[in-house]
Ligand SMILES: *[C@@H]1O[C@H](CO)[C@@H](O)[C@H](O)[C@H]1NC(C)=O
Ligand SMILES: *[C@@H]1O[C@H](CO)[C@@H](O)[C@H](O)[C@H]1NC(C)=O
Ligand SMILES: *[C@@H]1O[C@H](CO)[C@@H](O)[C@H](O)[C@H]1NC(C)=O
């Protein structure tokens with residue numbers, strides 16, 4: 171029996187409250203998660219047998235962003251939500267080999283971490299589409315604080331040693347570096363900068379536009395590849411590396427404002443280096459699209475105001491993993507996806523979708 175609930179779009183068309191007749195959440199204590207099909211193809215994308223459950227409901231916000239797998243520790247690394255300068259952002263380590271057990275830690279030179287990814291230093295990048303022989307390190311976007319630069323910091327989670335990879339653009343300070351991906355063929359680091367450290371009162375007033383950058387870690391070449399955002403936030407490659415998706419979370423500054431972007435833009439990637447043909451790919455109906463990942467079929471998944479939304483490559487909303495509260499990010503596992511909603515962690519198991527990086531990270535589905 172399928173756990174997927176079909177949404178009748180023609181009912182939605184004339185009844186703005188239609189969704190509430192199907193699903194509700196207690197936003198101060200969400201305990202249920204629903205799989206909503208906005209398109210008949212959703213059961214092909216997610217898998218008709220997918221099931222969802224809550225793994226954790228804590229009294230602090232351990233599950234905010236990142237969600238990067240490290241094979242040596244067989245763990246997923248998640249950044250916690252910002253609380254105060256006295257209680258800086260933690261790294262939550264979820265041990266996949268031990269019943270999803272949790273520990274929190276902090277690393278040297280990682281002051282206020284947000285997004286992140288796996289990082290292969292020059293000379294260790296595996297061939298695109300293959301499992302690497304050299305295990306990668308973690309790469310954190312450090313938003314910085316009033317004393318420390320914002321930038322990209324690498325951590326080896328076995329030795330716990332840190333290396334600062336980049337902390338300025340040709341002498342200019344970043345505002346709050348937000349999220350990063352490594353190009354699977356060139357090894358370049360593509361990343362976004364936004365103003366959330368300022369909005370959350372732990373960074374000085376910004377002095378540079380919100381932009382997307384490309385950094386060549388072999389040569390140090392740093393280039394601005396896109397601007398014109400309200401708040402450039404998540405970014406992700408399509409599985410064929412022809413398209414870059416960038417989320418704009420402008421709908422949230424110091425507070426929410428629904429007239430600003432909650433939008434995913436798509437760009438053509440030219441010569442693996444530049445961007446062209448910016449276009450509006452999708453707009454999230456609830457909250458804003460934050461962390462973003464693609465699957466091997468080219469579907470685009472993003473954490474939004476009521477859970478994870480999934481669009482096909484044409485930008486049609488095919489479904490939602492609905493929890494009724496904000497999900498800023500999520501992480502694909504083989505056959506599953508972990509969904510982060512700050513105090514809660516959820517898992518959807520038995521999925522057919524395969525995350526773009528599952529082969530490289532886990533060595534399965536190659
Ligand atoms: C929602 O959750 C809170 C916290 O657990 C609880 O006190 C409240 O009774 C719940 N509300 C409803 C309508 O169940
Ligand atoms: C860091 O982790 C501890 C529990 O290990 C928690 O009490 C604290 O609130 C966390 N801080 C943040 C900012 O998440
Ligand atoms: C796994 O952890 C959950 C709580 O997170 C607990 O309820 C369950 O008993 C644990 N299972 C095993 C086999 O340890």
Ligand SMILES: *[C@@H]1O[C@H](CO)[C@@H](O)[C@H](O)[C@H]1NC(C)=O
Nearest residue numbers: 315316317318319320343377
């Ligand atoms: C850049 O950031 C560093 C580290 O926080 C700070 O010391 C310096 O004053 C900043 N420079 C400018 C021009 O704001």
Ligand SMILES: *[C@@H]1O[C@H](CO)[C@@H](O)[C@H](O)[C@H]1NC(C)=O
Nearest residue numbers: 263273274275327328329330
């Ligand atoms: C690295 O940090 C992890 C998590 O806090 C800890 O379990 C491990 O013992 C540390 N390793 C070293 C070599 O310090």
Ligand SMILES: *[C@@H]1O[C@H](CO)[C@@H](O)[C@H](O)[C@H]1NC(C)=O
Nearest residue numbers: 420425426427428429430431
């Ligand atoms: C929302 O944002 C728009 C565009 O920046 C601005 O003109 C408007 O004043 C804002 N509304 C509120 C209520 O802050």
